[in-house]
Amino acid sequence: MPAPLTAAPRRRFPSGIRLVDYTLTGWTALVMGFLYLPIIVLVAYSFNRSRLNIVLESFTFAWYQRVWENGPLLRAAQNSLLIATVSTVLSVLLGTGGAWLLHRYRYRGARSLQTLVAVPMVMPEILMGISLLILFATAGMGLGFTAVIIGHVTFSFPFVLVAVQARLKGLDPAMEEAALDLGATPLQAFMLVIVPCLRPAIVAGALMAFTLSWDELIVTFFTTNAASATLPIRVFGMAKVGLNPMLNALSAIFIVATAAFVLFSNYLKKLSR
Amino acid sequence: MKTPRLILPALLALVMSVVPARAGGELNLFGWSEYIPQTVIDGFTKETGVKVNFETYASNEELLSKLVAGGGSYDLVQPSDYAAEVMIRQKLLSALDPKLIPNLQNLAPDFRHRAHDPEGAYTVPYMSGTVGIVVNTDKVKTPVKGYHDVFTPAFKDRIVVLNDTRELVTWALYTLNLPINSITPEALAKARPVVAEWVKLVKVFDSDSPKTALLNGDVDVGIVWSGEAALLWKENKKFVYVIPAEGAHQFIDVLAIPANAKNKEAAHQFINYILRPEVSVLISEAFPYTNPNLAARKLLSAEQLANPASYPPGTPKLETFRDIGKAAADVDRLVTDLKSAR
Amino acid sequence: MSPAPVIPTDSRTPHWRAWLLLAPMVAWLVLFVVVPTAILLVYSFCERDEVGRVLFSFTLENYRRVADPVYLRIFLRSIGYAGLTTIICIVVGYPVAYCIGRAREDWRQRLLLLVMVPFWTSFLIRTYAWITILKQEGLLNGFVQQLSPTAKPFDLLYTPTAVVIGLVYAYLPFMILPIYGSVEKLDGALIEAAHDLGAGPLRVFSSVIIPLTMPGIAAGTLLVFVPAVGMFAITDLMGGARVPLIGNVIQNQFLQARDWPFGAALGAVFMGLFALTYWIMLKLGAHSEDSVA
Structure with missing residues (x-):
């Protein structure tokens, strides 16, 4: 039996707690299984010879080769990566800063501002897409990367803000006090004391922002031009003639790349230690 | 001094490969996703030097929304018949110059003069279904x-x-x-x-x-x-x-040139290119709709013509x-x- | 419960510099949320022309149409789906978030990433993979047949159950991540103290852990419920688009009926109701916090 992942300081715990730990670990594994179930299926089909994702036939690498040869698809993946990265960075800056300021100071109209932050989350994508398109057209701003990124930041930074705010609730104000007393400037206190404390929430927020941006279709459609078309736009287009396993192959490549990145970054960290 | 000498031809080759693409300007094409094969677009660029910026949509309403809200500027669009009709009435399309599209003769006459564009003055049928x-x-x-x-x-x-x-x-x-x-x-x-x-x-x-x-x-x-x-x-x-x-x-999906198109010349060139039988047949192979291009139909295989969904008896x-x-x-x-x- | 603020309240009153710091966010919200919303609001009082463009003439017709009971019913159904999704996400996601939050430190971020990675494949491809699993001759029914050949196959795909599976799948990480942020902060000493005082695991959970991680649960509820109400793609793909939700109806006004003003009016009412509810909840929340302090 594997050791439970939960390994918080434990000294003289009754056996009931150990049971709880094992149950928790088992449940987590089960939920992970649920999350990865369709991923396993789609990776399996990426090696399938049939053009349609219906029956498993024989094994082939052909779809991987097709991905490699499909210039527009690769360019779209590249665009998506760029757009998602930039909007994640901007969302984290806006969201973390906003959450901290709203927590730290009692602004007049803070409640209305808070409500305003939540509006992009509820705003149907089609409304955001069309209204931003009208705005950009009226302002004479061309469509393309900048417009897409503006749209993406608008719907993803609230997610960062809400996640960070949850972490800030109940934060001991003495922490910042102490830093200020020790001669730190407010900025130093924020960067050196508060941000490290908020790190888990910032990471969580960044992951959400990246994911939202990476897979967004409708706001992107209304703000993009030919050069900045993203992966979802191409994928939805391809659905019309049938999603072929090429897209599964692309997903598989992406998952492997992510896994490699995670392992590699850990390895780098170990080296630097 | 060996390296620069190697780099120079390489750079030249690079510039050469870019320059002809610029010579004919650019064509901003707004079309259905998965309806124009990439080989056709590449072939057009190779022949004319016009770089094609291909932007896609998935429904006529998406096209209309983006077109009427402004923002993008397109040289060639690909609406369906009823959307084209609205666009003609709203003066969103520019009249075609038939002299620039000699290949129009390849089309079946009954596809050219339909209710959405009775004179065939604004639109050219692309595919039908x-x-x-x-x-x-x-x-x-x-x-x-x-x-x-x-x-x-x-x-x-x-x-x-x-x-x-x-x-x-x-x-x-x-x-x-x-x-x-x-x-x-x-x-x-x-x-x-x-x-x-x-x-x-x-x-x-x-x-x-x-x-x-x-x-x-x-x-x-x-x-x-x-x-x-x-x-x-x-x-x-x-x-x-x-x-x-x-x-x-x-439905008849057509090609049309928006009134505010910047490169109408390239747009006409593209329409004429698409109407060539040997190009049109490539489209039919990739997307088995009814091809209004009679000259291209002659090049189709017996099996393609026998598909009742493409050519209903x-x-x-x-x-x-x-x-x-x-x-x-x-x-x-x-x-x-x-x-x-x- | 929470320690009284040590910093005197006057240092919490913003200086002009604090406003300056907040300015980028306020500017962003005004430019890209308030202005577009205002544009939609104007549209919602206009008429449409045949392209679907708006004609600027004042009318209340669109709002009269919104009041139709059909749309109210659809709205309530959307809230029902979103509410059910949120509850399932809490029940399923909380233990996972807790487990990750209490994991060894070097494991935490990797596990967090592991939760998110499935969502880096396109929504459409993931959904089609689900269809492969749930369809009548799919993997799930194949598996069931293996176990008991006589069992009746499940008819899951294109049913409300499939929609809920799809919704829970899509929104689960948005519940797990914020709760993780709260769990990670939990002070082990507090839990230990409760144990030492003789509280059983259940008691510790309900009276120590849950209240301390409440901000995370609240944040997760916001991040799941709110987007889920306006969602449209999952009902289309996994529900066979048989039962319209408010997101589908709004979407259709733009991408099928070409009726922008009515779509804008539906959206305005939808967003207005949400903003009002949220604002009142914030106000009530602030009151209860004040009474605790």
Whole structure:
């Protein structure tokens, strides 16, 4: 039996707690299984010879080769990566800063501002897409990367803000006090004391922002031009003639790349230690 | 000093490879995704040096929304007939110069002068198709000839139809023998009970990929785009396409030049290029719709021509959609109401 | 419960510099949320022309149409789906977030990433993979047949159950991540103290852990419920678009009926109701916090 992942300081715990730990670990594994179930299926089909994702036939690498040869698809993946990265960075800056300021100071109209932050989350994508398109057209701003990124930041930074705010609730104000007393400037206190404390929430927020941006279709459609078309736009287009396993192959490549990145970054960290 | 000497030719080659692409300028093409093969676009660029910026959409409404809101500027668009009609009326399209498109002669005359553009002054047909019935003949042994045969209790929860409010109402109007392009409140009142019965029988509404449910075996009959049906037939001959006896919607997707296009010359060049038989046949191979290009049809294989979804036999009753204006809202309200009542 | 603020309240009153710091966010919200919303609001009082463009003439017709009971019913159904999704996400996601939050430090971020990675494949491809699993001749029914050949196959795909599976799948990480942020902060000493005082695991959970991680649960509820109400793609793909939700109806006004003003009116009412509810909840929340302090 594997050791439970939960390994918080434990000294003289009754056996009931150990049971709880094992149950928790088992449940987590089960939920992970649920999350990865369709991923396993789609990776399996990426090696399938049939053009349609219906029956498993024989094994082939052909779809991987097709991905490699499909210039527009690769360019779209590249665009998506760029757009998602930039909007994640901007969302984290806006969201973390906003959450901290709203927590730290009692602004007049803070409640209305808070409500305003939540509006992009509820705003149907089609409304955001069309209204931003009208705005950009009226302002004479061309469509393309900048417009897409503006749209993406608008719907993803609230997610960062809400996640960070949850972490800030109940934060001991003495922490910042102490830093200020020790001669730190407010900025130093924020960067050196508060941000490290908020790190888990910032990471969580960044992951959400990246994911939202990476897979967004409708706001992107209304703000993009030919050069900045993203992966979802191409994928939805391809659905019309049938999603072929090429897209599964692309997903598989992406998952492997992510896994490699995670392992590699850990390895780098170990080296630097 | 060896390296620079090597770099220079390399740089030159690079510049050379870029320069001809610039020579003919750029063409901003706004078209359906997966409707113009990449090989065709590449071939055009290679021949003319015009760089094509290909931006895509997935429905006429997406095209119209983005076009009327402004923002992008396009040299060539690819609307369906009824959307083109609206665009002509709203003066959003620029008239074509037939002198620049000698290959127009390759087209079947009956595709050139349709109600959406009677003079053929603004649009050039690209591909055409119909909306009809697909039957999985392994599962369905009774003959299916029209809408009445599809919407029967025997097929309850075995039907896929397009997720499109206007289509659904159109089929009901056909069964009632009412005109499909002048939708009055009285006609809608008559169609209402028919559609109400139908939505109860349908398992899946899907406009994007109705073939999926058929291929998966989750349904046995469907009312789908002919292009979908052609792909199904290509996959397995058990999927038979039938044009409904009561009448069917025919669509003609066209090429047109927006009024504010910057590079109209390249747009004409592109249209003329597409109309070449040897280019047009490439499109037919990739997307098995009905090709209005008669010269290209001669180059098709016997099997391609035998696909009943691409080239339906006989002379079925086919009509294109006209813009129904404000009635579209009533149609939407009707179907939303009926679907919601289930 | 929470320690009284040590910093005197006057240092919490913003200086002009604090406003300056907040300015980028306020500017962003005004430019890209308030202005577009205002544009939509104007549209919602207009009429449409045949392209679907708006004609600037004042009318209340669109709002009269919104009041139709059909749309109210659809709205309530959307809230029902979103509410059910949120509850399932809390029940399923909380233990996972807790487990990750209490994991060894070097494992935490990797596990967090592991939760998110499935969502880096396109929504459409993931959904089609689900269809492969749930369809009648799919993997799930194949598996069931293996276990007991006589069992009746499940008819899951294109049913409300499939929609809920799809919704829970899509929104689960948005519940797990914020709760993780709260769990990670939990002070082990507090839990230990409760144990030492003789509280059983259940008691510790309900009276120590849950209240301390409440901010995370609240944040997760916001991040799941709110987007889920307006969602449209999952009902289309996994529900067979048989039952319209408010997101589908709004979407259709733009991409089928070409009726922008009515779509804008529906959206305005939808967003207005949400903003009002949220604002009142914030106000009530602030009151209860004040009474605790």
